[in-house]
Amino acid sequence: DAEITQSPRHKITETGRQVTLACHQTWNHNNMFWYRQDLGHGLRLIHYSYGVQDTNKGEVSDGYSVSRSNTEDLPLTLESAASSQTSVYFCASSAYGVGSTDTQYFGPGTRLTVL
Amino acid sequence: GQNIDQPTEMTATEGAIVQINCTYQTSGFNGLFWYQQHAGEAPTFLSYNVLDGLEEKGRFSSFLSRSKGYSYLLLKELQMKDSASYLCAVGGRYGNKLVFGAGTILRVKS
Numbered sequence: 001d002a003e004i005t006q007s008p009r010h011k012i013t014e015t016g017r018q019v020t021l022a023c024h025q026t027w028n029h030n031n032m033f034w035y036r037q038d039l040g041h042g043l044r045l046i047h048y049s050y051g052v053q054d055t056n057k058g059e060v061s062d063g064y065s066v067s068r069s070n071t072e073d074l075p076l077t078l079e080s081a082a083s084s085q086t087s088v089y090f091c092a093s094s095a096y097g098v099g100s101t102d103t104q105y106f107g108p109g110t111r112l113t114v115l
Numbered sequence: 116g117q118n119i120d121q122p123t124e125m126t127a128t129e130g131a132i133v134q135i136n137c138t139y140q141t142s143g144f145n146g147l148f149w150y151q152q153h154a155g156e157a158p159t160f161l162s163y164n165v166l167d168g169l170e171e172k173g174r175f176s177s178f179l180s181r182s183k184g185y186s187y188l189l190l191k192e193l194q195m196k197d198s199a200s201y202l203c204a205v206g207g208r209y210g211n212k213l214v215f216g217a218g219t220i221l222r223v224k225s
Binding site (some may be wrong): 041102103105109 | 148156157158159160163202204211212213214215216217218
């Protein structure tokens with residue numbers, strides 16, 4: 001069955017370190033998204049991609065970067081981790097192209113703690 | 116910009132009916148989604164409305180009024196497993212991106 005996976009599921013790191021969170025989907029979806037979820041804020045969009053070599057900034061992109069070299073993967077990198085980036089991170093994907101509204105399917109999440 | 120409001124918490128009794136409201140203000144509208152999220156898990160898709168009216172799926176129904184910027188999720192015959200957070204999300208002008216409300220925590224008591 002097609003699925004979307006994230007790794008690691010839990011990560012503890014130190015302030016200033018670079019961290020990369022992986023997201024892999026086998027749905028063959030064009031669109032991929034990264035969100036963070038914090039108490040009281042719901043899901044906030046960090047970065048998104050509509051296809052290979054396409055990346056866009058979301059609402060809370062400062063301190064994060066992504067790259068899309070193939071359809072299946074959208075890794076999220078924290079260039080220099082800060083305590084404010086302690087959060088639960090969700091990756092999601094959806095099928096259709098730009099301008100279409102489509103259901104997003106979520107990965108299981110990565111809980112990141114920055115000490 | 117986009118603004119989505121939903122109640123923070125609700126409590127209901129097993130077997131009862133509960134309605135979770137969502138109001139939104141968006142620049143453009145391309146559909147409204149409801150997701151369910153159990154504690155420690157990923158959000159899972161429940162329903163999608165793009166036209167006015169009621170969509171029914173078993174015990175869950177979702178209603179949309181575009182002119183009022185209003186939606187609700189109706190849960191019937193509540194079960195303990197329905198205790199979860201319910202997220203309202205709106206697709207704006209460019210569709211693919213969703214803006215999420217902060218979520219409503221529903222507690223079902225016996």
